[in-house]
Amino acid sequence: MKELKLMKGNEAIAEAAIRCGVDGYFGYPITPQSEILEHLMLEEPYKKTGMVVLQAESEIASINMVYAGAACGKKVMTTSSSPGISLMQEGLSYIAGAELPCLVVNVVRGGPGLGTIQPSQSDYFQTTKGGGHGDYRLITLAPASVQEMYDFVELGFDLAFKYRNPVMILSDGAIGQVMEKLEVEDYKPRWTDEYIKKSFPWATTGKNPGEDHAIITSLELDSSKQEQVNIRIQKKYKECEANEVRYEMIDCEDAEYIFVAYGTSARICQKAIQLGREKGIKIGLLRPISLWPFPNKILEEMAGKVKGMLSVEMSAGQMVEDILLATKHKTKVDHFGRLGGIIPTPQEVLNALETKIIGG
């Protein structure tokens, strides 16, 4: 049964975690996402579903708790904002290296450094290119509404367990803080220990008599074996690229120009499209939902049809590099962004299209 609620994006993450049967949440407060831990503590899910909620001593501890919970085959997650996510990079690399499933949410704020608590999209590189040490990727989902904050929790866990890889929801302070209507689903029971033991033989669920013990590690000192581990992981990423690209297209059928934007920027672009079309400029929006794997194919296809693309990001131009790679110089591509926690207005975005792409 579905139910309608009015919630902040951050609360939607917490609500989804409880309702989709998450086993454990480990986190540390940081603006603009502290409502997630607050909402969880308020809801006392340990009484409702048995879900563990723990305020850890740091983001380093949180992500390592997530590592251990995932190693037990449990659905575990953490959330943070940019500086905290930076602290988690070593842990994320270990999780990817040990091939463990988990969900991490980054409600991005402006940087570098302590930066600002206002929304930003400047963690795109960190998220989509790996972030920590070694050759690995984070499957990255970018929600543009409170509903998607909610929906991507369950989707994120599905993908994490399918590929045994960490999944990142890359949100931003605006999506985290804004209140919108959303549909929530009924509480789902958590997985039983029997189900986990049967489904995930790799997990540390207690040694079975007569069988090998389970070992969770990212260490392999023999380089020839470590290379094989890496090759296996890369093969998995190729499958991801083939199967898990997600995007949305708005007003693209007759479009001569395309905005490429995700999250909050995509919402601004929708308004900018309206303003443009009122002036007779045919603009569409291509909204990548999976930032990794990136929607290369559709971008290349669209590049052959339109007169130009503008990457609109609240950053100095990060995703635009991937768009340039995808479109192979088949159309004009430029970037427009505001920095340091400023959200651009629709008019600014339209002006940028006119000066940088149409007139430029």
Added chain:
Amino acid sequence: MKKEDIIKPENLVYRRTPVLTDNVMHYCPGCGHGTAHRIVAEVIEEMGIQEKTIGIAPVGCSVLAYNYFDVDMQEAAHGRAPALATAVKRLKPDFFVFSYQGDGDLAAIGTGETIHACNRGENITMIFINNGIYGMTGGQMAPTTLEAMKTSTSPYGRELSMMGNPLKITELLAQLPGTCYVTRQAVHTPALVRRCKRAIRQAFENQKENKGVSFVEIVSNCNSGWKMTPVAANKWLEENMLPYYPLGDIKVSK
């Protein structure tokens, strides 16, 4: 007498516990890590909890502990074993959970995780191997390195005004209400091995009663890092380590 006449169950005086795997340990001959592994494994065997135990290995010489303990094992990032143990125990409260860490791992890079797991009173067993040095990386100074002790990063001896003081983290942890049993042991003589094993048994038994952290420090040697023969290292341990890190129970809660 033939060999077959001797190898009979009734003549058995010692055997390797099945909670250790057949893998050949990589530890230097004479190193305390191997002995510490053995008695932890024996306790797990004697308590009959092999299938209900999850162990956490550190980064340090005992990083490969997961190859030796025949229980389900997780390998932690450097210093983070107490965070892992916390999550495992919270998510699987009917399991016995132990962490195994060196002094660099537990008392330098992982001090935060150590103190907070102890302060929360996680219902786990923590084994702490204090050999006063970073064994794995080739003998650098550890937080526990003694005054004037020579290491590769204190080549003229640890100078306190410049390098700080050897850290008695075990005494510090005993201050926290979350620890229920805090003890310092050693394994370089047979009598001490037996005593240490009793302490480890206690530290695992406490998990049955949800008492909080049971913490067992083992003052150990690192003959390679100390650049001594195993025999000389044990003598040096007696004469130098034990006066600063005295053996015995530091805290025993009712």
